[in-house]
Amino acid sequence: MSENILNEGYNKNSELFFKGVGENIVSKNSKYLDLSMCAGSILLGHNHKIFKKSIKKILKKNISNFAAPNIYARNFSKNIKKILPNTSSIIFCNSGTEAVTKSLRVARAISNKNKVALVTGGWHGSVDQLLFRTGKNLKPIKLSSGLPLESMKNVILIPYNNIEKTNQILTKHKKNISCIIIEPIQGSLPYKDIKNYLKFLEKFAKKNNIILIFDEMITGLRTDCSSVQNYYSIKPDIGVFGKSFGGGLPIGFITLSKKIKNKIDKMKIKVFFGGTFSGNPINMYVGNEVLKYIIVNKKKIFSKINNNAKFFTNSLNKFFLLKKLDLKIYRFKSMMRIVFTNHKLKDRYSRDFLERKKNKSIFSFKKYIKSQKIYLPSSGIIFFHIAIIENTLNF
Numbered sequence: 125m126s127e128n129i130l131n132e133g134y135n136k137n138s139e140l141f142f143k144g145v146g147e148n149i150v151s152k153n154s155k156y157l158d159l160s161m162c163a164g165s166i167l168l169g170h171n172h173k174i175f176k177k178s179i180k181k182i183l184k185k186n187i188s189n190f191a192a193p194n195i196y197a198r199n200f201s202k203n204i205k206k207i208l209p210n211t212s213s214i215i216f217c218n219s220g221t222e223a224v225t226k227s228l229r230v231a232r233a234i235s236n237k238n239k240v241a242l243v244t245g246g247w248h249g250s251v252d253q254l255l256f257r258t259g260k261n262l263k264p265i266k267l268s269s270g271l272p273l274e275s276m277k278n279v280i281l282i283p284y285n286n287i288e289k290t291n292q293i294l295t296k297h298k299k300n301i302s303c304i305i306i307e308p309i310q311g312s313l314p315y316k317d318i319k320n321y322l323k324f325l326e327k328f329a330k331k332n333n334i335i336l337i338f339d340e341m342i343t344g345l346r347t348d349c350s351s352v353q354n355y356y357s358i359k360p361d362i363g364v365f366g367k368s369f370g371g372g373l374p375i376g377f378i379t380l381s382k383k384i385k386n387k388i389d390k391m392k393i394k395v396f397f398g399g400t401f402s403g404n405p406i407n408m409y410v411g412n413e414v415l416k417y418i419i420v421n422k423k424k425i426f427s428k429i430n431n432n433a434k435f436f437t438n439s440l441n442k443f444f445l446l447k448k449l450d451l452k453i454y455r456f457k458s459m460m461r462i463v464f465t466n467h468k469l470k471d472r473y474s475r476d477f478l479e480r481k482k483n484k485s486i487f488s489f490k491k492y493i494k495s496q497k498i499y500l501p502s503s504g505i506i507f508f509h510i511a512i513i514e515n516t517l518n519f
Contacts, residue, residue, distance in 0.1 A: 133502065144170030146511040149499060157516060160501035161509050164311075164342045164459065165367040167418065167425065169511020175372050178413040182406060189404045196408035203415050204369070204377070207350050210359050212382040216375075216403035220341045220366040221249030223376030224305075226397060227362050228253060230380070231303035231335045233395045234387050238278045239300045241293075241334075243325075245284040245472030246307030248339050248364075253279065254305070258473055262293070284310065284471040285321045294328055303335040303362075304328075308352040309343050311505040312472040313463065314456040319356045326358050335384070336360040341367050341376075342505070345415075347457055348430075349422040371414025373407045425510050429458040433508045436460070436517055458508040464489075 127134045141151045146169045149158045158170070168174065181187075187196070201214045217223040228251070232238060244258040253275050256264040262281040280297050282290045282304070294301070308322055309315070329336035337360060343352045344365035353360055361384050366376035380388075388395065401407070418425060437455040444451045444466065452466045463469065464486055465478040479486065493500050500506070 146170055147509070147513060147516065154497055156497050156499040158499045159506045160499060160503075161507045162372070163367065163501065163503065164346065164505065164507040165370060166372055166507075167346065167368050167429070167509050168414070169509050172372075172414075172511065174414055174417040175410065178371070178410045181413070182409060187405050187409055189401065189406050191400050191404075194403070194405045194408065196405045196412060197403040200408045200412035200415070203412060203419065204379075207345070207419065208354065208363065208365075208379055210353060210363070210381055211379040212385045213380045215378040215380070215397050216408070217366075217377055217397075218399050218401050219249070219374055220364070220376040221251055222399065222402075223341075223364045223366060223378050224248045224251050224254070224339060226395075227337050227364050227378050228303065228305070230362060230378070230384065230388070230395055231337065233393050234384070234391065235302040235335060237300055237302035238274075239280055239297065239302060240278060241280045241282050241297070241301050241304040243284050243290075243304065243306035244281050245310050245312050246305075246339065247311065248305065248307065249341075256281070258283075283473070285315065285318055286471070287321055287324045290321075290324070291328070294332075294334075298332045298334065301334050303337050305337040305339060307339045307342070308356075309347075309456045309459070310472065311342055311459065311461065311503060313469060313475050314454045314459050314461055314505075315470065316456045322352075322356055322358050326360065329361070335362060337362045337364065339364045341365065342459060342507075343456070345369055345418070346459065346507075348426045349418060369411055369415065370407060371411045373410050375407055375411055426457075428510050429508045429512075432512060432514075432517060433458040433460060436508070439517075460506040460508075461504055462506070 127136050139151050141149045143150045147157055148155050197216060204214060205211045215226060217226060240253060242254055248254040252271050255267040255271055256279055257267055258281050259265040262283065264276055264279050264281055280293065282293050304325055325336060338353050340351050340363055345368040347355050353363060359381065361381050363379040369375055433455055437453045437460055440453050450466050452463050454461050454463060463475055464482050467478055469475050490500060
C-alpha cells in the first residue's frame with residue numbers, strides 16, 4: 125500500500141520513529157544517534173529536564189491555547205530582546221516559513237516594490253516567492269510546480285560570497301528592489317569567512333534604501349546564545365528566527381529594527397500579522413522557560429557544543445586526509461556538513477557542481493551511515509547539542 129502522507133520523507137518503506145531521549149531517536153526496531161535534532165531546533169537534546177518540567181508546569185497552571193493576547197508572549201519577547209539587541213519589535217508566527225512570508229510582506233509594504241534580491245544557496249522554507257535555485261548565469265530554476273507566474277519575474281538572484289558580481293547585479297536593479305534576503309551562514313555550506321560579504325550587503329542596502337533581511341532560522345540562538353548579526357556586528361533591518369527558540373515546539377518570529385518600526389508608524393500602513401496559533405500561550409511558555417535556562421547556562425552550553433563540534437570536524441577532516449578521501453566537513457559553531465569533495469569551496473553552486481557526478485557514492489555513504497544506526501537527515505546538515513555523550517565522539 126502506498127503512503128497516504130505526502131510530506132517529505134514519507135513513503136511505503138519509511139522507518140517511523142516514536143520517541144526521542146537525549147542523543148537518540150527510536151523506531152520500532154532500532155535506536156539511532158540523531159544528528160539532526162529536529163533540523164537544528166533542539167539545543168539541549170531530546171526530552172531535556174527543562175522541557176519536561178515546562179510541560180508539567182503547563183498542566184499544573186492550567187495554561188491553555190487561546191487566540192488572545194497573553195502574558196507568556198510578552199515575557200518571552202522581553203528575554204528575546206535581551207539576546208537580540210538589534211530588535212525593536214517582534215512579530216510571533218507559527219513557523220519559519222510564515223515568518224519569512226510576513227517579512228517579505230513588510231518589505232513590500234514599506235518600499236511599494238515587488239522585486240526581491242535572493243542570495244543564492246540559502247533555504248527560506250516553503251515560500252512561493254523564494255522557491256528557486258540558481259542555474260547557469262544565475263538564472264532562477266523553480267524548486268516546485270504551482271508557483272505563481274509572477275514569482276520568477278520578481279526574483280533576482282545574487283551570488284553568495286561574491287561581492288563583485290553581487291554589486292553589479294544590485295546596482296543594475298536597485299531602483300526596483302524591495303529587499304535583499306540572505307541566510308548569512310548556510311546549511312548548504314557552513315562557510316564562516318563571510319563577514320566582508322555581509323558587511324557589503326549592509327552598506328549597499330543602507331546607501332540605496334533597500335531593506336536587508338537576515339534569515340537566521342538555523343543560526344539564531346545557536347550562535348553563542350545570540351545571532352550571526354550580533355556575532356559580526358551587523359544590523360539588518362529585519363531578522364527572521366525560529367527553530368531553537370521554540371525549545372522543542374514549533375515557532376517562528378520576525379524582529380524589526382527601530383528604523384523599520386518607525387517607518388511603519390510614520391507611513392501609517394497596515395500590515396496583517398494574524399494567525400490562530402501565533403504567539404500561543406503553550407509555545408510561548410515552553411520557549412521562554414527553555415530560553416531562560418539557556419541564558420543562565422550559556423557559557424557551559426555553548427562551550428561544550430562548540431568544542432565537541434570542533435573536535436568532531438577536525439578529527440574527521442584529519443581522517444579524510446590520512447585515507448586520501450575526497451571528503452571534507454565545513455563547520456560554523458555547532459552546525460556542520462559533510463561535503464563530497466576536498467576542493468576549496470565558497471558557495472553551494474560550486475559544491476553542487478563538484479558533487480553532481482558522485483550521486484551513487486553519496487547514496488552508498490548515506491546507506492552505510494544508516495546501517496550504523498546513525499540518523500543523518502536528508503538535508504545533510506548536522507547539528508550538535510549538549511546531550512551528546514563524550515564516548516559517542518571517540519571514534
